[in-house]
Every structure is written in structure tokens, then in C-alpha cells.
Amino acid sequence: MRTALRWGFLAVAAGLLGWAVVSNWDQVSTALRDLTWGAIAGSLVACMIALGVNAMSWRAVMRAIGLDTTVAEAMRVFLLSQVGKYVPGSVWPVLAQAEFARDHGVSRPRAMTGSIVAMVVGVVTSAVVGAVGLVLAVPDALAAYWWVLAVAAALAVVLVPAVLKRVVALAFRVTRRAEEPAHIGGRALLASAAWSTLMWVVLGVHAWLLLRELAPGAGLAVVTGAFAFAWLVGFLVVVAPAGAGAREWALVLALAPVATPAQALSLALVSRFLMTAADVAGLGIGIAIGARRPDAARPRRGSAPPPG
Template identity: 85%
Template sequence: MRAALRWGFLAVAVVLLAWAVITGWDEVSAALRDLTWGAIVGALAACVLALGVNAMSWRAVMRAIGLTATVPEALRVFLLSQVGKYVPGSVWPVLAQAEFARDHGVSRPRAMTGSIVAMVVGVVTSAIVGAVGLVLAVPDALATYWWVLVVAAALAALLVPAVLARVVALAFRVTRRDEEPARIGGRALLASAAWSALMWVVLGVHAWLLLRELAPGAGLVIATGAFAFAWLVGFLVVVAPAGAGAREAALALVLAPVATPAQALSLALVSRFLMTAADAIGLAAGIAIGGRRPAARRAQAPEPPRETGPGPQDA
């Protein structure tokens, strides 16, 4: 029954993923005509690479709560779960990761803790990279939008282990879970944040490869900052599958100094299409990795003992 539910969830997510591509294909195909094949292929490769880097950010956190899976196995769990973001609501990838991680000896509460923390790391780093990128790219913006850096610094405080533990505990209460969330130390958070920052840089490269052909005056810094900020807006609008609509509007707004609304919209449409294609490639890779796993490998890794108080790693 568990296997049927898992594959049923994946089937629904894949249908919604395909629907997202089909419904927007006319607009995307028109935008693709303004780009060269080199830019399209390069941007798609960057999206696929960013997906793998994001998986490493998630794995850095999950290792701290007991996931002993190898890199290929961790990639499989993460890549399969990513299609959950095409289901309305931002919680589905977290729930899918928790369910798939059970195959590797991690209990659902501990897996949920790790996935929530990894999601928070991604949100915080997107805010930081977005704020820094936009302020550096548009120097005059600092006098007017200085508060953006203040907000980014406040979000960075979420990566302090003691603060993050309270955020995770609140998430557990909101979802009505009675279990005690696992603790995640500062070293794991720093490793996850480093991988996540690298992911935003790679995604910035993907946006720049497209934007430089649509608006030749745009640079890498503003492309990176604008894309990270737009993703954050799309993530916060939980009612839209994968932030559809909200991300495009935010991207057009922040790119106004270097691109026309039509150019920014073309970037948003092509970028979403390529990221959807990257998710499909990741799904296929996850299924292929699962197919290569030995059937006899079913041993469950023991969970680390539950901590009763702060330890050296939480300093």
C-alpha cells in the first residue's frame, strides 16, 4: 500500500508537470525563437547541475539526522521528491522526502526535521543572494532599499542552531506532530548553506545565459540576484504550483533597470520551461538510480541516539 501511494503521488505530480509544459508551450516557443541553441543548452545544463547541487545541500542536513545513504541514493530520494512541488502547496516535497528517506532507516519525524531545515536554508540563502546581488548590481538602490539587506540579515539569523530549532518546533506544532524534532548542529548548517549558495550562483549563470541574448546590457550579478529574489517570491506564494505567475511577475519587476517587461517575461517563460525540463531529467535519473540498486539492499541504518540537550555541535 505504501508503494502504491508513493507511485500514485509521483504519477499525479508528473501529470501536473506535463500539464505545466503543455499549457505554456505556445508562449515558451515564441520566446525560444529569440535565443540561440547554445544559450538554451547551456542554461538547461546549469539547471540540471543546480538540481544536483541542491541535493547535496539537502544531504548535508540529512546526514546530521542519521541518513547514511550514499550520494547516488541520496540523489535518488531528492530527485524523486522534487516533482512534488508541482502539486499546489509548498509542503509536498518535504513530505515526499520524509517518506522516501524511511527506506534508508530514517524515521519520518527525523526526516521531516531535515527536510524542513534544508528548505529553510534554501529560503534564507535565496534572500541573501537576491539582496546582495540586486544591491551590488544597482548601486543607487542601496539608499532606497537598504532595508532589503536588513531583512536578509534577519533571515540569516534563522541559521543559528538555537533559533532554527525553535522554527522547526513551531512547524511541528503547526502540523500537529507530537514528536520531538531532531537537533542539527552548526557545522551541518554551514555545509548546507554553502551548497545552497553555490546552487543560486549556478542558477544565476542559467538566467544570465538567457538574459544576455534578450537584453545584452544585463550582467551576471543582476541576473543572479533577480532570479534568487523571484524564486523567493514564488516560493512564498504557496497557492501557485511551483510559484507559477508570481515568480514571473517578480522577475519582470526587479529586471526593469536592464530589461523591458517583454524581455523579462521571455526570460521568465524560458527559465521556467528549462527548470521544468531539468526536473523531468532529474526524475528520470532518480528512477534510473533506483533501478540500479541491488534488490537485496534492504538493511535499515540505526538512528543516532536522541539528544537530550545542547551539545558541542550546537555551540
């Protein structure tokens, strides 16, 4: 039953992912006409690299709670779980990762802790990168928007292990879980944050490769910050699958100093299409890794979490 439910979830999520591609194709195809194939291909490659980097950020946290797997197996788990983004709500990838982690002997509470922390790391780093981008985008922004940097700094404090433990404990109470969250040390958090920051830089490159052909004056730093900010807004709007609609609106707003609304909207549409295509490719890669490693799905009940 558990296996059937798992594959059923993947099937539903994959169906919604496919619908996300088909339903927006007319608008996307129009936006694609303004771009060269070189920019599109380079942007797609950057999206796929960013997925792999994000998987490494997740793996850095999960290793700290006892998920001792190879890079290939961690990639499989992460890439398969990403289709959960296309189901309304922001928690489905976390739940999927927790279930897959159980196959390797990690208890559900520990797996939930790791996935929640990895998600928090992504949110915090997106806020920091987005704040820096906003300051770079608006002339004299430091004087007018100093509070944005203050908020980003306050969010960065969440990654202090003692503070983060309280945040995860609160998440457990909200979800009515009585277990004690696992402790994740500062070294694992630092490694995860470094990978996550790199992911935002790569995603910034993905967006910049597209926008530089639409609005040549847009700089890489501004586009990276705007994209991170838009992702954060899309993530917070939990009722939209993968932040659909909210992310586009936020990207148009954030890029206003360097691009017209039409240019920013074209970027938003093509970017979402390419990121969805990368998720489709990631799903295929994850399934292929599982097919080539028949022992990967066997539970590792003998694995023990590291001390601390």
C-alpha cells in the first residue's frame, strides 16, 4: 500500500507538471520567438545544474541526521521529490523526501527535521540574495531600503543552530508531532547554505541569459536578486502550484528598474517553462538512477545517525 501510494503521488504530481507545460505553451511559444536558441539552451542547462546544486544543499543537511547515501542516490531522492512542487502547497517535497529517506533507515521525525531545515536554508538564502539584488537594482537603495537588508540579516540568524532548533520545534508543534527534532550542527548548515547560495547564483545566470537579449542593460547581480526575490514570493503563496502566478508578478515588480513589464513577463514565462522542463528531465534522471541501482531502494535499517 505504501509503495502504491508513493507511486500514485508521483503520477499525480507528474500529471500536474505536464499540465503546467501544456496549459502555458501558447504564451511561452510567443515569448520564445524573441530569444536565440543559444540563450534558451544555456538557460536550460543552468536550470538543470541548479537542481543538482540544490540536491547537494539538501544532502548536506540530511547527512547530519543520518541519511548516509551516495551522491547519485541523494540525487535520485531529491529529483523525484521535486515533482511535489506542482501539487498545491509547499510541503509536498518535504513529505516526499521524508518518505524516501525512510528507505535508508532514517526515522520519519529525523527525516522531517532534515527536509524542513533544508527548506528553511533555501528560504533564508533566497531572502539574502534577493535583498542584495534589490539594493543593487535601485539607485540610492541603501538609504531607502535599509530595512530590507535588516530583514535579510534577521532571517540569516535563523540558521544559527540554537535558533533553528526552536523554529523546527515550532513546525513540529504546528503539525502535531510529539517527537523531538533532531539536532543539526553548524558545519552542516554552513555547507548547505553555501550550496544554496551557489544555486541562486546559477539560477541568476539562467535568468540573465534570457533577459540580456530582451533588455541588454540588465546586470547579472540585479537579475539574480530579482529572481531569488520572486521565488521567495512564489514559495510563500502556498496555494499556487510551484508559486504559479505569484512568481511572475514578483519578477515583473523586481525587474522594473531594468526591464519593461513586457520584457520581465516574457522572462518569467520562459523561465518557468525552462525550469519545468528541467524538473521533467530531473524526474527522468531520478527514475533512471533507480532503475540502474536496484539495491538503492532497499531499506538500510542498520544505518545509525551520527552523534550530535
